[in-house]
Amino acid sequence: MKRFMAGAALAIATIGLAACDNATDEVVEAPDGVPGMSATNGRMLLAPVEGNPAAVYFDLKYDGDRALSLSRAAVEGAESAVMHEYGEYDFKVQMMEMLPVPLTKGTELTFEPGGxxxxxxxxxxxxxxxxxxxxxxxxxGGDKYSFPVEIRAAGDER
Known part of the structure; x- marks a missing residue:
């Protein structure tokens, strides 16, 4: 009986893995573009010390009809990107990872030094x-909006 149960478990696991394998064959990517979203004044300031993170600033406007949340960012040529803002913790103002930002029609955000x-x-x-x-x-939902940013040296205008 133990052999039968072990064989049945192996067969079920194999079928389950095969089903997972078929699911990975079809990759669904979100389309580029978020209706109503625009970014201007984009710039990336490189760090004064090589190997340190660069900072990206821009002005964002959203006039779309659907309510969304800005959840993540990516920067071409960087291994990773993190959205940050400043907040108070333990009675000190500190830089911290940004929570998702709600976007509704008419939202305007400025990504700037100190913010x-x-x-x-x-x-x-x-x-x-x-x-x-x-x-x-x-x-x-995974939709993406991409835009160019000018690369500036550390001492250039922010």
């Missing part, structure tokens, strides 16, 4: 001042 911003981690040395790179914002 909301994106930190680009492990930036490629190929990204140089005077060039451009692309920032992608990801909203609830």
């Amino acid at each position: 909301k911003h994106i930190m680009a981690m492990n930036v490629s040395p190929e990204l140089k001042p005077g060039g451009t790179t692309e920032v992608t914002l990801i909203v609830s």
Whole structure:
């Protein structure tokens, strides 16, 4: 009886794995573009010390009809990106990871020094001042909005 149960368990596990394998064959990607979203004044300031994170700033406007949440970001040429803002913790103002930001028709956000911003981690040395790179914002549901940002040196205007 033990052999029968072990064989049945193995057969069920194999079928389950096969079903998972078929599910991974079909990759569904969210379309690029979020109706009603626009970004202007995009710029990335490289860190003064190579290997430190770069900061990304821009102005965001949302006039879409659907309520969304801005949840994540990516920066081309960086290993990862994190949305940050400043907040108070333990009676001190500190930089912290940003929670998802609700977006409704008419929302305008400024990502600026001392406020909301994106930190680009492990930036490629190929990204140089005077060039451009692309920032992608990801909203609830997985839709993406991408836009170019100018790359600036650490001492340049923010």
